[in-house]
Amino acid sequence: MKVYVFKSLPPFLWGYTRDLRAMWALEECGIAYEAVGLDCGPKGLQDEVEFGVVSPFRQVPAIDDDGYVLTESGAILLYLAEKSGKLIPSDLKGRAQVYRWTITSLNNIEPFSLPILFADLQGDSNPHLQALRPWHVEILDRFLPTIDQMLQAQPFITGADFTVADIILTCVLRELRKTEILARYPNVEDHRRRCEERPAFVKVLNAYEDRLGIPRGSAR
Template sequence: MKLYVFKSLPPFLWGYTRDIRAMWTMEECGIPYEPIGIDCGPNGLQDETWYEKINLFKQVPTIDDDGFILTESGAILLYLAEKSGKLIPADLKGRAQVTRWTITSLNNIEPFALPIFFADLQGEESPHGKLRSWHVDILARFFVPLEKMLANQPFLTGTEFTVADITLTCVLREIRKTEVLSEYPNIVKYRQRCEERPAFVKVLNAYEDRLGIERGSAR
């Protein structure tokens, strides 16, 4: 399977990009893959015109599974789990819960976490900066019940690590250098628990090596 990933990034994007999600899932699922590197410009945009034929929006990641092209990280992660039969339950209701939590991470949490990253990057007088506190307050709506839930179970759907946990962990990484999670110790422990998995460590090391940056730069 081919996986389109970044081979160059401006420093402000190190460790935040969504190709990490796909690589982590492939490692957890034991799916061999060929990484194909995409250059990212200084403004965080990939401009290769040839790539538009593969991904309409020229976004990363994209997978090519023997000619079957799939984009969007959430769809890719669920596809890889279904294909391998790993990181997702066999029963319909169990799979629905994994899908539910994957969508929750992408639709309810990431739309408010990502603007905080941009706010800190662009400064308090930027449009994102002026709305930062509002985004933090909205996240509390989701983090408070998550904090309570994770006090009683290690992962989103219970005792088993699933592809939904990869999604949420990577979304949480978008605010890993902020103070936002400091009020939620169970969520912090959850993220640490997921990032201690050997597959994640292997992927992040390979990610840093491919970008040619020092070990730990994308932590």
């Protein structure tokens, strides 16, 4: 299987890109893969016409499974789990919970965590985004307390087992890892840290830093 990932990035994006999600799932699922490195535009391979055939929006990650091409990190992770039979329950209701919490992370948390990240990265150069930051934090306060309470009673987002829903949630929470927000939710923060300590994630993050040619620890 080929997985399209970044091989160059501006420093402010180190550790935030979504190719980490796909590679983490590939490692956890035990699927052999070839990483195809792309440069982050505007003139890199990510913007070349050829990559547009693979990814219609020229976004990373994308996978090519023997000619079957798939984009969007959430769809990729669910596909990898279903293909391997790992990181997802075998029963319909159990799988539905993985779908549910994967979608929750992408639809209810990331639309507000990303603007917070961008506001912090851009600082005073984007006063409009800065002005909206408290509102985005307030919206997250609708969701994170419930998740924090859940994670007080169970180790992972769907229950006792680690699934692709935990990969998505962890990677979305990484967008907030340098903010003040997660300190208010100790169980959520503990979940993020525990998931990031998994050997598969450590391996992927090390390979990510090596591929980008950046010092160890730069993407943490």
